[in-house]
Amino acid sequence: MIELLNVTKSFKTKNKTIQALADVSLTVEKGEIFGVIGTSGAGKSTLIRCVNLLEKPNAGKVIVDNIELTKLSDAQLTLERRKIAMIFQHFNLLSSRTVFDNIAFPLELEGQSKSEIKEKVNGLLELVGLNEKAKDYPANLSGGQKQRVAIARALANDPKVLLCDEATSALDPATTKSILKLLKSINQKLNLTILLITHEMEVIKTICDKVAVIDHGKLAEQGNVEQIFTNPQQEITKGFIQSSLNIELPLVYQNSLSNIDHGNSNPLVKFMLTGNNDQSFVISNLFEKFQVKAKVISAQLEYVGNLSFGVLLVELQGKNINEALAYLENEYSNTEILGYVG
Ligand SMILES: Nc1ncnc2c1ncn2[C@@H]1O[C@H](COP(=O)(O)OP(=O)(O)OP(=O)(O)O)[C@@H](O)[C@H]1O
Known part of the structure; x- marks a missing residue:
């Protein structure tokens, strides 16, 4: 037309x-x-x-x-x-x-x-x-x-x-x-x-x-x-999408967040879900594959048609953290460690 x-x-x-x-x-x-x-x-x-x-x-x-x-x-x-x-x-x-x-x-x-x-x-x-x-x-x-x-x-x-x-x-x-x-x-x-x-x-x-x-x-x-x-x-498109997803670190975490891993602290990890339905099983996958528990701190999911996309912020707890992080980096966009707590 x-x-x-x-x-x-x-x-x-x-x-x-x-x-x-x-x-x-x-x-x-x-x-x-x-x-x-x-x-x-x-x-x-x-x-x-x-x-x-x-x-x-x-x-x-x-x-x-x-x-x-x-x-x-x-x-x-x-x-x-x-x-x-x-x-x-x-x-x-x-x-x-x-x-x-x-x-x-x-x-x-x-x-x-x-x-x-x-x-x-x-x-x-x-x-x-x-x-x-x-x-x-x-x-x-x-x-x-x-x-x-x-x-x-x-x-x-x-x-x-x-x-x-x-x-x-x-x-x-x-x-x-x-x-x-x-x-x-x-x-x-x-x-x-x-x-x-x-x-x-x-x-x-x-x-x-x-x-x-x-x-x-x-x-x-x-x-x-x-x-x-x-x-x-x-990049410009990714920027627009991220700006429409605005999750903030809750104040209680902002105050206790450290840049350094003191050995027994837990990483706070942010990553994007990009419309692949399998990605929605992230929490059970982390536990089944690495026995790592993911505590959800904040999340925003949006829907376009029947696809969901969004951003998730979790605290990882467990022994095989490095393997879990490598998995997230591989499978999810924009995986980022915001800092460490605990
Ligand atoms: N009549 C004009 N004379 C000179 N420059 C112009 C004119 N109209 C637009 N421009 C220039 O052309 C470029 C594109 O302008 P345009 O208004 O199309 O952008 P835009 O994306 O609609 O911006 P905004 O969201 O701020 O309205 C800008 O650099 C603007 O300064």
Whole structure:
């Protein structure tokens, strides 16, 4: 449904040229939710703005629904853009219009009749759960409600594609969840293709089918969310995943932790589970293979689809500690001895 082929975009400022996108290619299939994640300045906004040609690439092709947008005249592009909706971090609602009239706006521009508009807008209000707020003005809405209005307005023209530019970045975690849930349900009900950009792995994990990681204007890696979360190849991807798993050493251990093994002390070991179901048996394996007991200090497990991944922090107790450590280092990612206790 969306194809970027070798898209390159640079910006010229007074004294330098900034390469915002370098030879970026990706494909978003119909009905898919595709997320692009990257740190600040990585090129996410430029990438999503290239899809509807709000930014014109210097080179490469942009194809949406089999139409090569990069070939079109301005007039043809204006028509095609109506089928590519976009929502933004700061909602971009018209403050002088009510909720109803904000959603009606694109339909008015298309010259639809009042009765058609009324029917369509009421359906959209129902879809985003805002029937009660039809007559309110944006200033009287919460951030989450404003984004719901923006989503309804974006859907008014029955778009083929919805672009989400950091759509939940201005929202608190609970509201973020409810907006992501709404986007997922719209994706499923309407089979709407969604391309989103974000700096939060949580967003990717919650609703995306596929993910691409962008770094300094280049795509570092891309694939199914399960595959990328459980078997990341690039350091930047590993960093994003680790930052979404935040387990801390409990205070009681922080105070008693030593850097040195005094002979009879127990190592505190942190390691990652990466989606291989056999790894979940780590505690019984350590005991059966080495008679080493693993006391769980802290753990965080997440699920993408039916695969689990996460991080585990354990205190190892027993005689064959070195063999147990070698086993963990071999079988699990990022095994790290944090220190010794006892
Ligand atoms: N209009 C512009 N003129 C000059 N440089 C620009 C322009 N737009 C973006 N850039 C530069 O291009 C690079 C990519 O910017 P972009 O906004 O796409 O990144 P981003 O990943 O969306 O960042 P953020 O998360 O901070 O919004 C940055 O170095 C930015 O400074």
